């Protein structure tokens with residue numbers, strides 16, 4: 001692919017020359033990895049797709065969907081393949097993130113790693129250091145930054161429409177089924193697994209302010225017998241410029257709730273306010289068999305025939321473009337580390 005400088009086409013500076021389509025791999029082709037693999041398989045930016053999962057049945061399913069160049073049960077085949085330049089690490093349980101991402105970075109591959117960046121801060125530091133030493137792009141899958149509503153919030157804060165920000169509130173609830181899936185595989189709190197998206201989102205909205213103090217409370221309910229986890233946590237963060245942030249995250253919506261994830265956001269500033277309804281109540285599907293559901297309401301989104309509804313599709317391609325065009329990816333790993341510090345603080349406080 002030839003690449004010429006075109007200042008008008010993009011606000012970001014471009015290099016005179018850039019790489020052509022690249023070979024990319026997805027390690028862990030479950031729910032999110034399956035979305036990323038399908039997105040890559042449809043894109044001309046991905047020269048060849050390689051997939052890996054330890055579950056042969058799921059690997060076969062995604063293989064049939066994406067027609068990859070290779071499919072393997074052992075991620076070391078990806079590590080050892082020099083043609084693979086970009087790797088999406090989408091495995092669970094979450095303690096697999098650090099060793100697999102570390103091996104990929106050590107092998108000189110650019111990495112998008114699903115959140116959480118790691119289980120321990122020193123692991124996050126090691127990943128960041130290896131990526132920096134190798135001149136590699138390394139990002140974390142904070143997909144909500146690719147939600148058009150939240151991109152709009154960033155724009156309205158940046159262009160001064162809302163004036164000086166005063167407060168941001170995010171309330172996010174997940175279905176009990178998703179909560180059980182997550183809480184059954186890993187002992188991480190709703191702050192670490194759900195509010196993590198909103199901590200990242202709000203810290204990004206409020207840049208250059210930084211979080212200075214966090215206080216949190218949790219409440220028990222349905223999830224306690226499953227893994228001892230809170231059903232809901234609320235974290236109050238004071239930014240270093242005084243802005244008040246309140247972030248609630250939970251995973252106990254009852255089975256009959258017609259939605260996977262529902263979110264409400266309130267931003268106030270000295271010159272305006274912005275309320276965003278991301279509850280997906282604008283799409284109703286009713287069937288005799290299953291009653292009412294709100295389709296396209298998962299956090300990653302989904303492929304709907306020829307378009308992707310939601311954020312994970314565009315986020316997946318954005319990372320490939322960041323590598324091809326040598327541009328910084330949207331999410332710096334240092335910001336994921338800051339988010340991790342904050343939810344660890346919230347856990348301690350609660």
Ligand SMILES: NC(=O)c1ccc[n+]([C@@H]2O[C@H](COP(=O)([O-])OP(=O)(O)OC[C@H]3O[C@@H](n4cnc5c(N)ncnc54)[C@H](O)[C@@H]3O)[C@@H](O)[C@H]2O)c1
Pocket residue numbers: 027028029030031032033052053054055058073074075090091092093094096114115116141142143144299300
């Ligand atoms: N950005 C978002 O909106 C979003 C949403 C949900 C989940 N996530 C994150 O994405 C990650 C994946 O979540 P999911 O719901 O897709 O999980 P999942 O359990 O559906 O899929 C994970 C897959 O990894 C595979 N795996 C495990 N160990 C492996 C190994 N050593 N090599 C290859 N494959 C391996 C499993 O067999 C499984 O198929 C999680 O860590 C989660 O935090 C992000």
